[in-house]
Amino acid sequence: DTGVSQDPRHKITKRGQNVTFRCDPISEHNRLYWYRQTLGQGPEFLTYFQNEAQLEKSRLLSDRFSAERPKGSFSTLEIQRTEQGDSAMYLCASSLEWYEQYFGPGTRLTVT
Amino acid sequence: AQTVTQSQPEMSVQEAETVTLSCTYDTSESDYYLFWYKQPPSRQMILVIRQEAYKQQNATENRFSVNFQKAAKSFSLKISDSQLGDAAMYFCAYRSHGGATNKLIFGTGTLLAVQP
Numbered sequence: 001d002t003g004v005s006q007d008p009r010h011k012i013t014k015r016g017q018n019v020t021f022r023c024d025p026i027s028e029h030n031r032l033y034w035y036r037q038t039l040g041q042g043p044e045f046l047t048y049f050q051n052e053a054q055l056e057k058s059r060l061l062s063d064r065f066s067a068e069r070p071k072g073s074f075s076t077l078e079i080q081r082t083e084q085g086d087s088a089m090y091l092c093a094s095s096l097e098w099y100e101q102y103f104g105p106g107t108r109l110t111v112t
Numbered sequence: 113a114q115t116v117t118q119s120q121p122e123m124s125v126q127e128a129e130t131v132t133l134s135c136t137y138d139t140s141e142s143d144y145y146l147f148w149y150k151q152p153p154s155r156q157m158i159l160v161i162r163q164e165a166y167k168q169q170n171a172t173e174n175r176f177s178v179n180f181q182k183a184a185k186s187f188s189l190k191i192s193d194s195q196l197g198d199a200a201m202y203f204c205a206y207r208s209h210g211g212a213t214n215k216l217i218f219g220t221g222t223l224l225a226v227q228p
Contacts, residue, residue, distance in 0.1 A: 033215065042116075042203050042218030043157075056215070077129075091157070098214045103149075103157040 002026075006092050006106035012110045013082055020078045021107045025094030032075050033101060034067060035091040036060065043091055049075060082111045114139040116206050125194045132179075133189045133222045143209040146180065147216070150188045152200040160202070163187065165209070168215050170211030191224075196216035199226045 005024045013019050025032050030051050033067075046065070048056045052073035061067075069075040074079035079086055089108050093101040115138045137146070148160040163171045163180050170178050175195075178210035179188045191198055204219040 015123070031214075035216075040220065042205075042220050043216070045215040045217070048215060078151055095214070101214075101216060105156045
């Protein structure tokens with residue numbers, strides 16, 4: 001069990017560029033979550049997958065955001081036309097059904 | 113909608129002493145889960161303790177225990193015999209029971225400093 005991994009750990013991009021983050025959940029976990037954490041705040045839910053199906057998206061997830069989980073394994077989160085307000089830590093978590101969510105180390109995005 | 117409030121942005125405790133972190137929440141649901149998560153600096157979030165709302169007995173995990181007051185919608189975390197490794201950001205979180213997503217709803221966190 002290697003835990004939840006995320007790549008990259010840090011990303012600096014210029015406003016207007018597209019970025020993509022990857023999350024690899026714990027292998028037997030069928031549920032995967034994305035959260036966003038800004039400075040001084042707790043994580044906020046973005047979206048959720050059960051296997052390959054995206055079952056819920058937060059209103060925080062604007063049209064510039066898209067997430068996928070092909071084949072129910074790893075997941076990607078893409079942000080198009082990044083804005084300075086997108087600067088945050090993006091956290092991925094996975095769980096086996098409704099059991100405990102295990103978090104990854106996060107990807108810190110800085111938009112300049 | 114459910115909300116979680118942590119009114120203590122920062123707390124400090126002496127090593128070996130006891131500290132209590134506060135959390136209140138708002139919900140109209142009768143069945144749910146409450147959690148305390150620990151986020152050390154530059155490290156990933158880990159679960160400290162979990163409480164099921166239907167259980168009257170307060171959860172305990174070694175030096176960590178909670179005071180769950182369902183009627184008051186209060187859920188505090190007590191850390192006994194504080195250690196330097198306890199220094200971290202602590203988040204209180206809520207999760208519906210039987211909800212479609214079991215997403216977590218977090219408070220804003222309490223930064224705990226442990227003084228040697």
